[in-house]
Amino acid sequence: xxxxxxxxxxxxxxxxxxxxxxxxxxxxxxSTRWGGSSRAYGNDALNLGFTxxxxxxxxxxxxxxxxxxxxxxxxxxxxxxxxxxxKAKLWPLVSLRQIHSDIIHYVDAPPKAQxxxxxxxxxxxxxxxxxxTADCLPIVLVDPKPRAVGVFHAGWxxxxxxxxxxxxxxxxxRFGSRPRDLRAAIGPGIHGCCYHVGAEVREKFEAQFSYxxxxxxxxxxRDPVRDKYPMLFLTxxxxxxxxxxxxxxxxxxxxxxxxxxxxGVLTKHIEASPLCTNCRPDLLFSYRAEKGRTGRMMAVxxxxx
Numbered sequence: 036x037x038x039x040x041x042x043x044x045x046x047x048x049x050x051x052x053x054x055x056x057x058x059x060x061x062x063x064x065x066s067t068r069w070g071g072s073s074r075a076y077g078n079d080a081l082n083l084g085f086t087x088x089x090x091x092x093x094x095x096x097x098x099x100x101x102x103x104x105x106x107x108x109x110x111x112x113x114x115x116x117x118x119x120x121x122k123a124k125l126w127p128l129v130s131l132r133q134i135h136s137d138i139i140h141y142v143d144a145p146p147k148a149q150x151x152x153x154x155x156x157x158x159x160x161x162x163x164x165x166x167x168t169a170d171c172l173p174i175v176l177v178d179p180k181p182r183a184v185g186v187f188h189a190g191w192x193x194x195x196x197x198x199x200x201x202x203x204x205x206x207x208x209r210f211g212s213r214p215r216d217l218r219a220a221i222g223p224g225i226h227g228c229c230y231h232v233g234a235e236v237r238e239k240f241e242a243q244f245s246y247x248x249x250x251x252x253x254x255x256x257r258d259p260v261r262d263k264y265p266m267l268f269l270t271x272x273x274x275x276x277x278x279x280x281x282x283x284x285x286x287x288x289x290x291x292x293x294x295x296x297x298x299g300v301l302t303k304h305i306e307a308s309p310l311c312t313n314c315r316p317d318l319l320f321s322y323r324a325e326k327g328r329t330g331r332m333m334a335v336x337x338x339x340x
Contacts, residue, residue, distance in 0.1 A: 046070050047081060049104050052220030054306045058179055062163075062337040064105050065173060065222040065308070068320050068330060071097040076320070076330045084167045084331025098333075099125060102163060105335060126337060128163045129155060133188050137196035139205050153193050154202050156185040158210055160340040165333045169322040170312050172224035172287055173334030174199050176206060178217055183210040184336045191232065194290050195239050203298035214299025221307040222334045225323065227252065227286030229313035237283055240290070250290050253281040 047070025055063050071081030075088040081097050082089050102125050127145040131152050138152030143159040155164040164186045166173045171190035176199075178184075187193070187202050199219075206212040227250075240247040288307050295305055312321040320329045 047100060047104050049101070050223065050308065050310075052175065052222075052306050054304070055175070055177055055218055055220055058177065060182060060339045061177060061184070062106050062339060063175055063177075063184075063220070063335065065334045066101055066332045067318050068316075068332065069318075071100060073097060073330065076325075076328075080330055081332075082320070082330030083165075083333040084169075086330060088328065089330065098128065101333065102126065102128060102335070105163075105337075126161050126163050128165050128335070129157075130165045130167065130333075131155065131188075133167060135188075135190055135192040137193060137198045137201055139185075139187070139198070139202055141205075141209055153188040153198055154185060154205070155187075156183065156202070156206060156209060158183040158338070160338040163335050163337040165335045167331040167333050168222070168224060168312075169320040169329050169331050170225040172291055173222040173332075174202075174291060175220045175222070175334060175336050176202055176217055177219075177336070178206060178210060178212040180216055181210045181212065182338055183212060184338060186334055186336050189287070189291050191236055191285060191287060194287060194294070195243060197243075197294055199291050200294040200298045203295065203300060215301055215304075217300050217304060219295050219300055219305045221288055221291060221305070223308045223310040223312055223315075223319050223332070224287060225313045225321070226288060226311035227284050229311055229323070230285045230287055231282050232285045234283060236285060240285070244290075244293070246293055250286050250293075252284050252286075254284065255281050 048067050049064035051064050066081055069079055073080040073082040073089050073093045083097055085094055129142050131150050133153050134151050136153050139154030140150050140152050141156050166186045166188045171188055174187045174189055176185040185202050185206055187199050189198055203214050237251050312319045313324045316324040320332050322329055
């Protein structure tokens, strides 16, 4: 997924899945946090979600700028043509009220009312599908044969509910897609290095997936005072010291990769971003890194006319 370089703070950049970029009829990209009009999350923030801290005017302006950069008006860098700001009409953007579910909607036109769910699919050209994230994974599915696309929001709850696995099934049902023909791109999200979860989350995964043990690792908590003065923590019980609790970390990227494989998507057709949102709040919005007060990025996919 490119680019890996750090953009200038005022620069609007689109991260594109490398393996999907060869399809000239496809428009796809993942936003970063910079290059917009918002002030709530730092100057020039590209917040694409209607959050309580930001203004609707700023978000609307950010969305228009991002879609133009993607090539929504047919006159951006994505097509190699000269931009004509304000002259070309933007494609409509369909987004969701995301509820951490396994609900997937097929759309062939902008809906009259806000849809609730966590997945969108279409085979209609000139229409953008968008999923918002700030740690959860955005996942794009593309079938190059019927020229059909889908985009999905996968946090741990959606992953437990197998949203991307069901997405593969829904694309087969709706478009006749064969899993081996699908291409998948997992965008930036929180990675196993940082995704600290409770024991109850691991238990839920263990109840659902035979490979659950491979998705978790444990790290013992460290206490600088204890490390420096171990004698202060001696106890009468063996082994002589109280035991510190262990932190549990979930590899959400691998969990969704395993679902794609289980659904029949080929390994060579799956691409995952190396960027962890919690590690890179300088580049990406992260709900955890910013303690809940953050903007939203967007993964968008569409089909050229």
